[in-house]
Amino acid sequence: MAQGVAAAAQPAAASSTAVAVPPEIPLVGADAAAVSVPSAANAWGGERTGNEATLSDRVVSYRIDAELDAAKHAINGKQQMTWRNRSDRAVHSVYMHLYLNAFQNERSTFFTERSVLTAHGDSRGRGAVKKGQWGWIELKQVRQSAAPLKWTFVHPDGGPEADQTVVRIDLAEPVPAGGTLTLDIDFLSQLPRVIERTGYFGDFNMVGQWFPKIGVLELPGERGATAPRWNVHEFHFNSEFYADFGSYDVSMTVPSDYTVGAVGEQQGEPVKKDGKTTYRFVQGDVHDFAWVAAKGYQTLDASYVGPGSPKVAVRVIYPPEYLASAQPVLKATLDSLAYFSNTLGAYPYRTVTAVVPPYNADEAGGMEYPTFFTAEGYAKIDSQTADQWEIDFVTIHEFGHGYFYGLLASNEFEEPMLDEGLNEYWDQRMLRERNQRILVPTTWMRRLGMTPTMDVFAMERMSAGLGRPVDPLGQNSWNRLSSSSYGTVYSRTATAMHDLEERLGKEVTERAFREYYKRWHFRHPSVADLRAALIDVSGDAKTVNEVFDQYVFGTAKIDDRISAIDNKEVLPLAGSESKDGKRSEVDADALDKQIAKQRSDWKKAHPDAKPDSGGPFPWRGTVTVVRDGAQVPQLLRVKFADGSSEDVHWNDDRRWARFVFTKPTKIVSAELDPEQKIYLDANKLNDSLTTKPNGAASRRWGADVGALVQAFYAFLVTL
Structure with missing residues (x-):
């Protein structure tokens, strides 16, 4: 070969010996990456209103x-x-x-x-x-x-x-x-x-x-x-x-016993001649074309009808050994059509084709083209493993590319976060809306009858490389430390967008993404254009710029932690003082007797009082927090022995802070981010502290640490 x-x-080698004409228009160089200046209003012909002769400005x-x-x-x-x-x-x-x-x-x-x-x-x-x-x-x-x-x-x-x-x-x-x-x-x-x-x-x-x-x-x-x-x-x-964007008119001649699927709509009946069959597919307003030809493959068909969309013919092409995958892929595709249409914009094409590659051709799976993508195949879907979640996620993810790669047509060379990252985020939002958690049992867990589940965004933060990010999210696809660093474009972008959503609000974030899609579908947005849409809709330039400066254009890390809890009883103190011109002295021995009497009197008055429920003297509790990374607004929740609690906001640029509480009872625990909104925090296990041993935090985030889960979901990096 x-x-x-x-x-x-x-x-080509022979022709390259000729004297070349110097290019009069320069080429973009290898350092091209995240764009910081928004595109002009008339870029790519201006925003598409839907009243133009074609969906895109066909070049x-x-x-x-x-x-x-x-x-x-x-x-x-x-x-x-x-x-x-x-x-x-x-x-x-x-x-x-x-x-x-x-x-x-x-x-x-x-x-x-x-x-x-x-x-x-x-x-x-x-x-x-x-x-x-x-x-x-x-x-x-x-x-x-x-x-x-x-x-x-x-x-x-x-x-x-x-x-x-x-x-x-x-x-x-x-x-x-x-x-x-x-x-x-x-x-x-x-x-x-x-x-x-x-x-x-x-x-x-x-x-x-x-x-x-x-x-x-x-x-x-x-x-x-x-x-x-x-x-x-x-x-x-x-x-x-x-x-x-443009139009494609492609005729493909293959052996007559092969099944064919492609981008776009098939035109008329295939033409057969001499043991071969010619198929013709046409599609406008797309920017690529791919097809599949496979012997002995089968098809499963359905249709989708939704507001603003034409009737969409949905087809799954699959090998016989993966029959079990056909219906799940079809259902996930139909569900995706509804979700993406409702949250971003109506699907504008008349077809969607999903291909399930055969055994030993996994590298062809998990790939996207306009109106056409490849999924994952399973001979059997085991409800006691993550099979169902994996086949759903891969299908949703590859369909979702039809929006972030296909309709928005971002530059995947230079700004991969606009496709892989934003798509990953929107896919997980869909799964979250469906209350579809990830099943994470291993063989030994199954033997013990254990089937723990994990929140989808908790899974994303696990593989996001939050402890030591080495490349900005906005960096181009190839100029990165490693393939693993490139893989964090998926998970770290999804995590950053999750946290931005928590700060802006779910409804505001969804409106902002819908506006982003409205402005830029059938065009080519940049990272700066995404930022502008988020600011324009939310009105919160400070928060949006902070997130973009720290993570899209930078490599910031968040790691806020509870450093210490100190409780000290507020007792009368010995010493000398001057009052109204007269000096008096409190004797330590006499004070000890006074304190003892007050304790005895209080116990007699409260015979059923539980330990730590209070006493004759208040307690001064101090919580020390330390910031080992970038600034992020934090909520500190402090709980006391009497069951009460108090929330304090820490939203300044101090590297450490002490919060003091004077209460009838002691502090028993303190927790940063008690509502679990900040998934970018590299170490959630140090977000809480108790005065007595308590494994709740470790149990809560234990799945976040296990290497077995990280390996189990390493396939996400390959999508």
Whole structure:
């Protein structure tokens, strides 16, 4: 197969020897990350009102004829792409993604980063590639009108010279400002054995990242741009995608005994000829296209009808061995349609297709495309384990990408928290609304008849790396310490948004996210645009900016703790004093007798008094709190021996504080965040303290500590 890779690279390598035309429009560099300046009001054509001719401002259209060679797992493609130059200047070169080339050898950016990042944390996409299992995309010919074009591989992010995931195509005729470009491209896509997201296993072909795809030309006022620039990054190990909205018209020819599913709506009846069948799928107002072709697969269908949405055809495509998963995936998809439509905005497309990959193709699971996603498969769903929760969560999560990745179309290269993180947060809100807790038994727990459960956001904080965050949430997807740090984009964002919701209020937060969706669906928001929507709706710039400065743009840690509880009885004190010009002295021995008499008299008057219920003298209790991280508004609840309690707010920048209470009885316990609103606190076990041994706090948060649970849910990082 090494010979095949070399041959695939030859046409481009030969053309790259020509004198290249310097790009007149610069490329976004490798340091691009969280945007701090909100986009202009007219960015991406302005907010979509619903009265436009198309749902999105369509920048590009693709017409593709693809034929699958099922034996070789290869696709021969002919593509006609029409692209509109939105800028105010002529374009002499365009840039395209050739994502499949990430899998052609170990010298690509993807594999180079994989060898480093997985040494410092777990991740998906770690499977070994054997001989004959590599994948690539080969440009056979690129034409503008009748003129053949030359191309050169480029490295916007400074990746290895051998990487061929981004290509510059030099045009025979420039595209004028406002003009359109049509390219005819012949290509060959060789699928790899499933490594990550795409590929084959047996007679299963998950066809993703498979066609030449143009990069995004951003204009001033869009995601922090101050001048036109090409946003087209290499395919990194920890990154996903970013593309313009447009339309797709794709015909796929496969063996007639294969089941096909794809982005969009099937057009008419498939055409059969010579043992092959051609399917045609069309979808507008999306920014990617993927499909599946698998032998012997089955389908399960339903429909969704909701306010503001067209009738939505919902289909699950699954292998026979995972029949048990089909109905749960279908139900979770229907439930997701209702929840996301009601909380963010009506689902605008006519189809949703969910694919359950076969056994041994797990790396193709848990992946999203517009109107199309892959789920998880189980031969049996055991109600005494977390199987049901896992299949529900993965389905909800991948459907949810249809909003945060699909309709909002954020830049997953540079701001992954806007998709993976916000989606994770909204998924868990849905599960919380359904009162669906996580079942966390292990084998030994099951033997003892124990089936403990965990709140969904408690699970998120467990894997959020709160004790030592090393990268801001707003950092780009690839410039991170490790794959584990990238994984915290999911859980730490969900936890941060949970805490922000607690501070702003559930109803206010939901209105803010609905406004964010209203403003930015069918456009491309930035982190700054999310922040602006949250501030505009809540009116609380101080809280929103504090959270963004600490966690999105920074690496703050919260760890407030109860340091000490001290109780001291307030007794008469010996000594000398001057009053009205006369000095008197209280004798210590006499005072001791006075105190003893007062105690005796009190006991006689209260013969049934319980210990610590009070006495003749009050108690001065002191609670000391210490702040080992960033400032966050805290509620301190102090309980006394007589059953009473008192709440105090600690909302200042002191690194430590003492709160003093004079009461008839002693302090018996003190707790920070008694209502459990601050999940970003790295150590919840030191939030409370008692004057007597009490294991309640340890039991309450014990599941937060167990490595067995963390391993059990490590799959979340792979979604």
